[in-house]
Amino acid sequence: MINLSKAKQCAQTLLEEISQARTVCLTTHVNPDGDGLCSCLALKRILQHQGYEVDIVTDDLSLERYSFLQVFDHVKPYDGKMRYDLVFMIDLHDSTRLDARLEMVSQARHVFVIDHHEVRNDLIDCTCCWIEPKAVSTGWMLHEMFRDEIRQLKSEDKIYVGNCLYTTLLNDTNNFVNANTDSHAFELAAETCGYGINPSELYRLYMTSRTPVEMRLLGQVLSTIELHDKGHILFVDSSLDMLEMNNLDKEATSNLTRWVQDLKGVDSVVYFREESVGLYRLSMRSKIYNVNSIAIKYGGGGHLQASGCMMKGSLPEVKRITLDELHNAERLAQ
Numbered sequence: 001m002i003n004l005s006k007a008k009q010c011a012q013t014l015l016e017e018i019s020q021a022r023t024v025c026l027t028t029h030v031n032p033d034g035d036g037l038c039s040c041l042a043l044k045r046i047l048q049h050q051g052y053e054v055d056i057v058t059d060d061l062s063l064e065r066y067s068f069l070q071v072f073d074h075v076k077p078y079d080g081k082m083r084y085d086l087v088f089m090i091d092l093h094d095s096t097r098l099d100a101r102l103e104m105v106s107q108a109r110h111v112f113v114i115d116h117h118e119v120r121n122d123l124i125d126c127t128c129c130w131i132e133p134k135a136v137s138t139g140w141m142l143h144e145m146f147r148d149e150i151r152q153l154k155s156e157d158k159i160y161v162g163n164c165l166y167t168t169l170l171n172d173t174n175n176f177v178n179a180n181t182d183s184h185a186f187e188l189a190a191e192t193c194g195y196g197i198n199p200s201e202l203y204r205l206y207m208t209s210r211t212p213v214e215m216r217l218l219g220q221v222l223s224t225i226e227l228h229d230k231g232h233i234l235f236v237d238s239s240l241d242m243l244e245m246n247n248l249d250k251e252a253t254s255n256l257t258r259w260v261q262d263l264k265g266v267d268s269v270v271y272f273r274e275e276s277v278g279l280y281r282l283s284m285r286s287k288i289y290n291v292n293s294i295a296i297k298y299g300g301g302g303h304l305q306a307s308g309c310m311m312k313g314s315l316p317e318v319k320r321i322t323l324d325e326l327h328n329a330e331r332l333a334q
């Protein structure tokens with residue numbers, strides 16, 4: 001059962017503390033995604049309506065994909081010196097996914113956290129935190145916290161917040177097909193339709209907005225598909241050369257596992273993305289194994305069935321280690 005009293009308590013504490021704060025910032029994990037980032041955009045609009053000016057600070061600005069939400073009008077890149085009285089962290093709860101912004105967070109007077117990743121043992125020091133691994137997206141959590149405030153917005157703001165929250169669902173459920181798709185996801189989808197959003201338009205803007213060159217990259221990545229264990233385990237990878245050849249940045253490889261995770265006979269998928277020479281970023285998805293414990297072992301994290309981490313070594317080495325880890329992984333209760 002999801003503890004909804006926590007939602008109300010966090011929302012109330014935030015509204016109390018924010019009135020005392022001179023400066024407020026919203027932030028999310030490194031390599032922002034459609035859940036954390038769009039939740040920040042939604043919360044900014046909600047708080048503006050309450051009379052508060054807040055900044056959204058991210059680690060980088062390769063956010064072209066979110067231009068349909070006017071992201072560049074709202075987000076500032078971290079410059080190393082930014083300091084805020086109050087920091088609200090969304091879609092993360094530990095220090096490792098903040099990078100340089102850890103300094104900004106540790107100097108804040110108040111830190112608020114909402115997240116739905118499995119809890120790691122290095123939860124950041126905070127005034128109030130709500131971590132709910134069963135929540136479909138942090139956008140859904142925000143909606144539980146500020147439903148009343150959202151209903152009071154004027155129509156165009158309600159549509160904007162609805163667009164942001166619906167995008168958190170698109171991202172984290174992969175358009176309502178991932179294992180986390182539940183009644184809460186559909187309830188929030190219905191609610192945002194009531195705010196005036198257009199689901200098919202958002203699907204087009206967010207999920208199918210690839211350029212022909214990005215599609216060519218995808219083709220190259222898919223051609224690396226490698227099968228193990230009679231086709232139950234699928235590996236796929238991308239190299240820095242592929243990005244360079246196509247003149248694309250790493251953002252072009254985001255959410256790439258969705259193209260292979262539901263293939264016939266495949267239970268587990270690992271995508272190895274070359275970050276620098278001898279360093280790979282792993283995205284693991286599994287229908288049967290707890291891939292979160294593998295990720296945590298290598299300093300990463302995520303959800304039971306969808307997690308990520310970094311691994312050092314050559315591509316054949318990291319693949320061999322990962323295959324061993326999967327062979328020893330804990331099976332999830334079905």
Ligand SMILES: [Mn+2]
Nearest residue numbers: 035091138172
């Ligand atoms: Mn998320």
